[in-house]
Amino acid sequence: MAELIQAIIQLFQLLWGVIYLMLPIKAIIVRKGNLGVRFTFGRPGSNLNPGLHLATMFQTMEDTHTTLCYNVVDKIKITLRDGVPIEVDAVMTYTVEDLGQFLTASENTDFLISEAGEMVLRQVLGTLSFAQFHSKPDDLDKKICTGLQKACRSQGFGAKIKLFRIKSYEVLSLSVRNALAIRASITALSKIPDKLAHDHSFGAMVALVTAAPPANVLTQNFPEDS
Secondary structure (H helix, E strand, C coil): CHHHHHHHHHHHHHHHHHHHHHCCEEEEEECCCEEEEEEECCEEEEEECCEEEEEECCEEEEEEECCCEEEEEEEEEEECCCCCEEEEEEEEEEEECCHHHHHHCCCCHHHHHHHHHHHHHHHHHCCCCHHHHHHCHHHHHHHHHHHHHHHHHHHCCCEEEEEEEEEEEEECCHHHHHHHHHHHHHHHHHCCCHHHHCCHHHHHHHHHHHCCCCEEECCCCCCCCC
């Protein structure tokens, strides 16, 4: 019985699609923050800005939010150039510049943008040592953002990447974490000013802080697009 009901629903949806396509006039109101697109025989036209838009027979229209879309790169594991294994995740925002391209590039272009973000993230991190990865996160984010934008353009996704942020990372190997902690402690202790070098409690505090396991959140709150 459930299968019969589902078949009837699908039939009505098909009939309505044909009826809608043959209507002599259709209307759509594109809201602020959205873009629309008019399809003629399945071919997308140019963007429809916010406001009232009409279509005729053999045309259909769609609209969706395009101003600032949010996406994520789920946690991935990667080994840096110097052998440090890390787990990292990231977030990004993008705007849709060509809705026709965005809707027709694939069944789920938003998912493909996330996959492209993971690909570029892996490519960039694979060329870095842990010190390079950890020292300048803002520069790293910009480099990945630029690479992701090139990938989106080459694939014809119709989207512009606005921001990319590595959200958090964790060093996966306990032995590597310990080695990094020792190295950080030695570096920090060597930089203690002479006037504080005799204060053993200060040195102990510096060592304690710098030896903390390097499991860090780089971006607590995702910044608003400017």
